Amino acid sequence: MLSVHDLTVSIGPETAPLDIVAGVSFDIAKGEILGLVGESGCGKSMTSLAVMGLLPQPGPRVRAGRVLLEGSDVTQLQPWQRVEAGHGRMAMIFQEPMTSLNPVRRIGDQIAEAVKVHDGTSGAAALLRARELLELVRMPDPAMQLSAYPHQLSGGQRQRVMIAIALACRPQVLIADEPTTALDVTIQVQILGLLRELCNRLDMAILFITHDMGVIAQLADRVAVMYAGRIVETAPVEALFDRPRHHYTRGLMDCMPSRNSGARRLPTISGQPPAPGTVGAGCVFASRCAGVREPCRVASPPRTGVANGHEVLCAFPLNGGVAS
């Protein structure tokens, strides 16, 4: 359904580009949910904006690589050009609701607008559909809240409006950038259940970005772990939790509060990720890696298949299980 090859997103001058996303590749099949996790600032949002054709202008740009939607190359197409070419059914739930909602328009009108763009319906019919969408995302008082302004909603309610807008076009590909971070777990479990159901029923392909390993474990079919603009491990979800192979993935699992309840201090992965442009030869994780050896600092590691559908970008992958 969605296929991304060697995507590279850069900032800075053409002559000396800095890559904030460096050669990212993944595929998502119909009816599949790919979870994307990784450290803050590693390039998850930039990857998804590039896939959507929505990179902010001016600024970051796709320097190399291709985005294929059902086999057609849409890399250089703007969203409206994709709609014209018949590839329009891609939607994104943005990480920060306040930046993508119009503060001076009622949310009902904003959802109806999205309905109109895709279904051609307008007026009362579009508002009715907007109301159905609010019900779908479990907004309390959906009919009444159609006339609310964004600032009159709580953080989690705004997030649900964003999800409703994204679902308005009945997407075939949905990119959800941390869509449930502002929700309490009882609503989160409903929204995740809804996404899973829609994915199965409508054969959607979903890219789900989150930093919550619990959410990944509950929802994803496969997982891609990103670090410093690169995908360092991909695996079926059970395999990843059972036997993480990359040292960074292992570090992420060790940091989870649920694995450390009662500890005086939480383990962290010491050090900082490299700033774009400061990446030299060798592995991007070398300076923080617990298993680093001399060759890691000299040459970038190969991408190795370690099991069926399980790949790791590491010269000396882990092979044990996770201590819990």
Next chain:
Amino acid sequence: MSGDAILEIRDLKVSFRVRRAGRKYQVQAVDGASLSLAEGEVLGIVGESGCGKTTVGRSIVGLVQPDSGAISFRGGEMIGAGGTKLREMRLNVRMVFQDPYASLNPRRTIGDAVAEAGDINGFFKSRAERSAAISATLTAVGLDPSFAARYPYELSGGQRQRVGIARAILPTPSIVIADEPVSALDVSVQAQVLNLMMDLREELRLSMLFISHDLGVIGQISSRVAVMYMGRIVEQAATRAVLDQPLHPYTRALVAAIPKPDPTKRILGAIETGEPPSLFKRPPGCAYAARCPLASDRCLVDVPQLRPAGTDGRAVACHNV
């Protein structure tokens, strides 16, 4: 407890007036919440989305005007205070906002945003002192000092969240109200920020209200937690006790819905958590009755009051536990 309470909230009520379909309605966002925060304590607040957590925080820092109730800081009433007293409280009680982007001015640099409280209050004697304070604060939240020259749009979501924390701690406050401060952060940065907050708490004897929907995170940072539902506190207890043996039916649902980091134990589709309640039609009895597996006739008419349940200052507002 109330003897050494640094912050005490009694029977706080906050409502918003809104127009819907041509008619006026009143949304009761906070409906009689009482809390007390001891000096040096971290009190967690969890609750359903829209139950009024942010509104409680905004009331404390004076961003919304409560209808009634009392909020006292070191014994001084904060509601309606003015002049130097207000200024002193503003510097002492700082909020980390839930939506970091919305609270940052897109045209001001990160450094200016972090220094804001200091600039307004004339903290800095020289430019050098100002930039040293900015660098130190950025470093404290795990950002490189070079971020000072950047603009909000150049930062990732998690980086902006850390800027929000930096802004709050620059004037070395005595209370920080942190509204979902780590929800936007990946686990390793989350761990760093939680460790940082625990350090700050010790070094500065900081007291904290820590709003989060993640009980795992609350368990890490605070020993006591208050659970809110539709504007009221429904349970208050040691965090461990809440996680191990939740009493209130809403708390039980909350604990059951925590996503377990184990793909072989999936709960999606397997748990029913019921419809979220209406904000405009508050039921006469217990606000949770419509969703509650334990609801009885009494629950439909009588509002349950918070009452002691067991030891350790535990309290619960339910007729049937």
